[in-house]
Amino acid sequence: MIKLIRFSGSKVFVLFLDCLFIYVSYLLAYNIKFKGMVPAQQWDSFFYYGPWLGLLTAITYYFFNLYDFAGRQKPMKWLSNLMLAHLIFVVELIVLHYWLKTFTLPRSVVIIAFIIQIALTFTLRLLLFFVQTKGIGKKRALLVVNGHASSVKTLEKLRDQGGIWFDIQRVLLVSNDHHQELSVTSWDGIDILVLGHEIPAVVKTGLIRSAGQRNIEVLMIPDFYELYLMKAELQQIDDLMVYSMMPPELTLWERFAKRGIDLVISILLLIITSPVLLLMLIVIPATSSGKALFVQERVGLHEKIFKVLKFRSMVDNAEKSTGPILASATDSRITRLGKFIRATRIDELPQLLNVIRGDMSLVGPRPEREFFVAQFKEELPHYTYRLMVKPGVTGLAQVMANYTTSPSDKLRYDMMYIKNYSPLLDLKILFQTILVVLQRDQSKGLDPATSETEVSIEKYLQQSQLEIAAVKESY
Structure with a gap:
């Protein structure tokens, strides 16, 4: 997860090694x-820009989550983050070279150092990965979920993506009227407790207490009310401890900083991408009938309707016969050029004008259409929370999740962003967006083969031959 600056001893040690x-x-x-005979002039130059190397490395690596070791990340994720972070580092060094103009920087030295640095830092993180998986041992997990069909997705993700770190030994199904506790033998051989969302508080409390007594790690998918408690202010009324929770609102300084970042970066991006913008204005109408720009009404801050700008990636009047529907991975309405500009996020570039106009921010929850907002508000009572801040071109949900991530899981990321907002977090998300653009899988549409099929959790467990944990004693 993207966090604010908070370095533990192990992170400081890794940062020291990186430097x-x-x-x-x-x-x-x-x-x-x-060949071992470095000229004195080159040494003088190196000692001049040397102090910048460690500083630029630490800052750039931080922005690409390379000091987030709490999350269970796979080696290829580390490698892609390292490659992109170090490419940015090289760009920063080149900019520093042209800015100061007081040192020489041989290109061959930069290239050789790039290769060595990637090899060293990736080896270090492979070692950390080995310690997490093999060194500590693959943890045997007890998974607790509700009986809804939506729990199948949670179980699939934990088995497919989390299988490196833990092996699901037993599954406990609970409901809102569940008042039983696991027997002592059900905890045998369990190293980690994984709690799904929408589990009754009494069940969750009892399981966490039991896990604590056995020194067992707990992984928990947060419920929305638990996200509300983030950064709540601790207060006291007489001897009564209370939490004060205010609606999400930026301070005057935060609003000023956020607006300043939005204007400066949006204007720079418009200048840098102007050749691409002009090319799209010509190529899109030339390859498919219709205008290049697509205007659509979206719901913004405080549910105010505004018109968002996008490059058209579908056939003209794509929803004329179908009405509002979400795009799928094999959507026939998407043009050949549209597939490319959607994958590379070029279709979102005109929204920089929305940012300059003040309808949107660079970073924030993605704006949705009124039709879908009405649906989400019925399904997710907490959905209106994300409408209390400006929508964004990119956001925490976009860099941490996928296009196919469920609306409820995206809402968790949006609430996490709102609760942890800072200008530094915005900059970090913008850096992470570069990686998302390069990893095109995250921009694919919904998979119709999986989105329309619902399998009951009981049937899935039978097919998977997973053990359903027995329940006995009362709380």
């Missing part, structure tokens, strides 16, 4: 380039 590696990489690169 050490960058200096080792450049020292080795100079010796390889000059």
